[in-house]
Amino acid sequence: MASDLEKNDIIISTKNLSRVLDGEVPVTLIHSINLDIKRGQFVTITGPSGSGKSSLLYILGLLDNPTTGSLIIDGKEMTVLSENEKSDIRNSKIGFVFQFHFLLPEFTALENVMLPMKRLGLLHEAEIKSRAKELLESLGLKNELNKIPKQLSGGQSQRVAIARALANNPAIIFADEPTGNLDSKATANVIEIFKTLAKDHQRTIVSVTHDNTFAHASNYSINLVDGTLVST
């Protein structure tokens, strides 16, 4: 085994990651998680309700802060960064897909996908537009570009949300129950997209799910029980 090469290929690494909710009776959401995720892997986090899988996902996605422990993404320690620095990383390196599409209702599908790119501000308006178009077309939404979220079906909305997550070409995509609200056909579609992204485009995908089909389709599953890692 060429261990050096493999080590360089680790994109997410945690050490003793814990999250405790303050209060009169402190609640431990996750406890001492140690894991390494390699680039280009499609990983699912599974476990019963309340096992802390979403908590773990949000901490990995820099939307929440761990109480103790270390989180290294792409070789950098994240726990020492300021809120704004974390915002910048979310903007450029991370994409999110949620159970509900959370598209902005005032904007068309195309504009929703353009938003993160405009926020990043690296490309010109025209380039942003053509990239957003390409992304949506590659997800089979050629005819839905100028529709507002209200006019889209659940599956279509979720694909727009995936396109939006991919907008800034992020290294990692975090997904929270992305198929929880979809029928089996749309679910299969999303699974297919995630598989292709990981295999052909070297994107790392970390997704929380309790859908067995979805979990089986991934490279491997991380199983959480009561905030503790059970098996990988």
Place this chain on the structure above:
Amino acid sequence: MRLLINIAVRQLVFRKRQSLVSLVGIVLGTGFFIAISSMMKGSENDFLKRLVDNSPHITISDEFRDPRVQPLEAMYPSNAAIEISNTRPVTETRGIRGFEKIIDFLKVKDPGIKVSQVLIGQGLVNYAGKDSPITLNGMIPEDILKVTTIEQNMVEGSIDDLIGYPDGIIIGGELARTLKLKLGNSISITASTGTTRIFKIVGIFRTGRSSYDINQSFLHLKRVQSLVNRPNKANSIIIKLSNPYNARVFAKETEDQVAYKNLSWQESSEDLINTIAIRNKIMYTVVSAVLIVAAFGIYNVISTVVMEKYRDIAILKSMGFYAKEIRIIFLTQGIMLGVAGCMIGVPLGIAFMYSLMQIKFKPPGGTQIIQMPIDWGITQFLVAITFAMTASILAAYLPARKAGAVKPVDILRGGAA
């Protein structure tokens, strides 16, 4: 920044109804504020103007504030060893002594001053067998134009006719009505000395105050002096100052100099001025209430929008928007609502003011048609705009700060769409 403004505009336009409601709140608040304050300010100005213009700013009369005491009394005050009983005040000759000197002194003190000597006498009008008491204001006719506003209240004839006709008289409309007098009629006036002279009516005025309109008349100074048999005398000096609001101080200073009683308009109508002060307090209370209600409307709408937008705020944050950028989005909305509100509200206020100006009415039992007095000063517009903008920004700032502090996890994890 352009992106943030774009998002702010989109949200406003997308939520047409709510944006419109808050806009209407600001528009009405601004419009009503301008209309009400212009009306209140206008009526205050009108009231003061009537008070200031229709009465002399200062009247110097041939009286003393305190009767002058006998020299003997001054020498032996009442608590001295000798007490003299039954002393009377010094008998003063009637009329202001050396009024020409006083007038010269006043002209030096305030170069913009308008001043005139007056001999006021009492008489009786006799016409067609009827008698009516009358106050005779003997003045130099040119001075009447300078120190009184009678010219503006002339309904027939003019002061100019008096200038050219020394045996003319200007009387009030009420007197003309009760005695059935017309312009050009001759009336005989008997003074308290018993002298009678015939005068021709060259002008009729109407001020709206019936006691004034029935009682007062204006004549040549020389004629009154001969009627009351006091040649070369004046018993009052009427003063119009360049700044009427100086009258109180000015009167105090000249009284110290000339010893005669100086009565400022503030002193003679103190009760009315107190009423105005109370009225102003009431007006500002009412207008502030209107604006506070409007401001609360803005706060209410924007804070509701922010609450409804929690999900979008969370998603924008997850995309990497800073808390500051989220605050800017909602603050921009408040500012835009404020600016738009002022841009519609100010013209609306002006429209209100115009329509108020069109109202003309006769007060019950009155004889004159009056108009709503409207003040067109710039101050109230500035106050309205400043208040509307401050209210919009403040009303948006509080919810915006809350929006900036939204934790995406709390919203996104719940997942409820």
